[in-house]
Amino acid sequence: MNHSELESQIRAAIRELSATFPPEYWRKADEARGYPEEYVQALTEAGWLSALIPEEYGGSGLGITEASIILEEINRSGGNSGACHAQMYIMGTLLRHGSAVQKEKYLPQIASGKLRLQSFGVTEPNTGSDTTKLKTTAVRKGDFYYVNGQKVWTSRVQHSDLMLLLARTTPLDQVKKKTDGLSVLLVDLREVNDGELTIRPIRNLMNHETNELFFDNLKVPVANLIGEENKGFKYILDGMNAERILIAAECIGDGYWFVEKASAYSKDRVIFDRPIGKNQGIQFPIARAYVNVEAANLMRFRAASLFDASKPCGKEANMAKLLAADASWEAANVAIQTHGGFGFAAEFDIERKFRETKLYQVAPISTNLILSYIAEHVLGMPRSY
Numbered sequence: 001m002n003h004s005e006l007e008s009q010i011r012a013a014i015r016e017l018s019a020t021f022p023p024e025y026w027r028k029a030d031e032a033r034g035y036p037e038e039y040v041q042a043l044t045e046a047g048w049l050s051a052l053i054p055e056e057y058g059g060s061g062l063g064i065t066e067a068s069i070i071l072e073e074i075n076r077s078g079g080n081s082g083a084c085h086a087q088m089y090i091m092g093t094l095l096r097h098g099s100a101v102q103k104e105k106y107l108p109q110i111a112s113g114k115l116r117l118q119s120f121g122v123t124e125p126n127t128g129s130d131t132t133k134l135k136t137t138a139v140r141k142g143d144f145y146y147v148n149g150q151k152v153w154t155s156r157v158q159h160s161d162l163m164l165l166l167a168r169t170t171p172l173d174q175v176k177k178k179t180d181g182l183s184v185l186l187v188d189l190r191e192v193n194d195g196e197l198t199i200r201p202i203r204n205l206m207n208h209e210t211n212e213l214f215f216d217n218l219k220v221p222v223a224n225l226i227g228e229e230n231k232g233f234k235y236i237l238d239g240m241n242a243e244r245i246l247i248a249a250e251c252i253g254d255g256y257w258f259v260e261k262a263s264a265y266s267k268d269r270v271i272f273d274r275p276i277g278k279n280q281g282i283q284f285p286i287a288r289a290y291v292n293v294e295a296a297n298l299m300r301f302r303a304a305s306l307f308d309a310s311k312p313c314g315k316e317a318n319m320a321k322l323l324a325a326d327a328s329w330e331a332a333n334v335a336i337q338t339h340g341g342f343g344f345a346a347e348f349d350i351e352r353k354f355r356e357t358k359l360y361q362v363a364p365i366s367t368n369l370i371l372s373y374i375a376e377h378v379l380g381m382p383r384s385y
């Protein structure tokens with residue numbers, strides 16, 4: 001099967017599956033701040049969330065290009081990949097740096113849907129984007145690490161069996177480079193003992209299950225260390241290009257959704273005896289938003305094809321994320337404006353998607369830090385922080 005046939009098949013299959021979850025489903029979940037369990041289950045059962053797992057472990061062995069199409073289509077159908085995307089973007093850390101034993105133990109179960117790898121604990125309340133300063137420690141004693149500290153914005157932890165955790169294993173003042181001394185642990189949340197982990201949900205702008213975590217001597221077997229001790233930051237960085245590309249694709253999906261909703265509404269809504277879409281003041285912003293989504297989409301596919309060819313793609317992945325997040329945010333604003341007052345009404349879904357797509361201005365990396373990356377690493381300008 002050539003790439004475009006595969007792409008069409010993936011798009012059609014996700015659209016068909018998503019069509020069985022109408023807008024009311026997402027609206028209800030949003031209102032209740034509830035996890036879209038049934039939708040995630042349906043995606044899991046159909047094998048879509050194990051797209052990146054190699055066939056030998058029970059997955060479908062697809063590339064980032066295909067994985068990104070899956071997430072794009074979820075968002076383009078009116079849903080929100082935020083409920084389940086981490087399984088795709090954190091998978092690479094386990095795939096590339098996990099031991100044969102770890103892969104054998106976890107990947108087939110993740111592929112079959114028995115285990116969920118949906119949670120990723122990096123951000124901390126006092127250090128934020130300055131990741132290497134994070135304060136959570138993992139101290140080894142015998143066959144276990146004992147984790148102490150705090151994380152914030154750890155998403156989907158209540159709907160995951162496994163969590164990838166970044167913690168400091170060598171104090172900052174004892175390492176040559178600040179990026180040294182961090183390690184990645186695969187925490188099996190089913191094995192956590194009472195009192196070792198406190199989860200405090202954070203109510204937020206949209207329906208996104210995210211939490212504060214407090215670790216009190218959380219016991220993690222040394223066997224769950226991914227790769228080498230003290231080299232974890234590199235492993236996390238490795239996964240970031242995948243994350244940027246996948247998030248870009250979600251934004252592209254949102255962007256198309258907003259543009260389609262806005263243009264359809266503008267053709268139907270008659271005010272002053274003419275469809276509002278006849279006015280260039282309405283047309284042009286929608287047309288411009290569409291142009292920007294299309295342009296961002298090119299960068300997303302460029303980044304994805306470099307990634308799949310194992311070529312450097314840091315520049316393209318970051319640019320794709322920035323362009324796509326900006327394009328979806330522009331399209332979201334245009335959609336609200338086009339709908340006038342109805343843009344604010346929950347039953348039109350615009351305001352929900354507007355809130356959802358705003359996240360990508362800030363997470364998983366904020367626009368400013370992408371610009372810093374481009375300035376420093378692409379244009380050779382001085383480091384600003």
Ligand SMILES: Cc1cc2nc3c(=O)[nH]c(=O)nc-3n(C[C@H](O)[C@H](O)[C@H](O)COP(=O)(O)OP(=O)(O)OC[C@H]3O[C@@H](n4cnc5c(N)ncnc54)[C@H](O)[C@@H]3O)c2cc1C
Nearest residue numbers: 120121122123128129153154155210363364366368369385
């Ligand atoms: C809903 C939600 C879900 C999330 N899920 C996860 C998750 O699952 N796992 C996880 O680990 N994290 C998660 N995050 C955290 C997210 O990755 C961070 O919010 C993000 O990286 C920014 O960090 P911060 O919020 O601490 O902002 P800060 O680092 O405090 O930055 C605040 C603002 O200052 C700007 N800024 C900071 N430094 C500079 C500089 N040098 N130059 C210019 N501007 C600067 C930033 O761009 C930002 O706009 C989530 C966040 C949200 C809101």
